[in-house]
Amino acid sequence: MPRSPIYSARRKIEAEDRKAELARVLLAQEDAPAPDSSVPVPDAAADAATISSLEQDLADALGNLEIVLHDRDQLSVKCRAAVAQRDQAIMT
Numbered sequence: 001m002p003r004s005p006i007y008s009a010r011r012k013i014e015a016e017d018r019k020a021e022l023a024r025v026l027l028a029q030e031d032a033p034a035p036d037s038s039v040p041v042p043d044a045a046a047d048a049a050t051i052s053s054l055e056q057d058l059a060d061a062l063g064n065l066e067i068v069l070h071d072r073d074q075l076s077v078k079c080r081a082a083v084a085q086r087d088q089a090i091m092t
Contacts, residue, residue, distance in 0.1 A: 003066065015055065022048060 003011075026044055 003063070011059065018051065018055070022051070 022044075029044070
């Protein structure tokens, strides 16, 4: 089931916001004084890859949720129709 244009646009904006935040963090790290060698330095490339992977997992999960909700709605319509038929059969 295709995603709505609003959903797609919102996801693109959120992704751009995350990229901008990551860029701000990276720039702040460049401007920061040299780190103490006893403190581990975060690996920005690994963090970006992890974020990208998590974003994809989230997008996949949201897509699956949309499918489940659509299927639930269709099942609900079928159930209401079956109940209406049963009620009609009882009345006749």
